[in-house]
Amino acid sequence: MSALEKPLKKKKEGILHHSWDALEIWISFICMSGALILCFTQVIVRYVFQSSISWSEEIAKWFVVWVTFAGSAYAFKVGAHIGVEAFVNLLPAKPRRIIQWIANILTIIFVLLMIFYGALFLGESIEMGQVAPASRLPMAIAYSALPIGFTLVLFRLLYMNFVQITGRD
Secondary structure (H helix, E strand, O other), X not given: OOOOHHHHHHOOOOHHHHHHHHHHHHHHXXXXXXXXXXXXXXXXXXXXXXXXXXXXXXXXXXXXXXXXXXXXXXXXXXXXXXXXXXXXXXXXXXXXXHHHHHHHHHHHHHHHHHHHHHHHHHHHHHHHOOEOOOOOOEOHHHHOHHHHHHHHHHHHHHHHHHHHHHOOO
């Protein structure tokens, strides 16, 4: 468990925390369920009725993209992201905290860049009126997962850093 998760485990969570967690979990649940239902339906239609749903694979991919980006924010909370801490854990407490803060700042900068460039990419897609080939739905639906997902990650990271700095919710 990294230093960011420890303060979150100690504190009693309120309605805002549960709502925030529920948002990330429900987006992930709905998208995973949607992908599963679409893929299962496509298999049944293909092998039982010798037909296919032309847009099912496309939309299932979109669901997976959404679950990846929205679920990554919740993964930060539970410490599910991969981190290489073997070297850092060998260091004394003060240098370890400094390296963790540098890593936190670099992560936040990366997330801000992903939000910025994801929003630019989304804006270009909307401006060009880009649509998906099979479903004819706006590609903005799929592309919006990146800035929205990384915004959720940013809020999660800022909150976790706030808790770590202040020691309070």
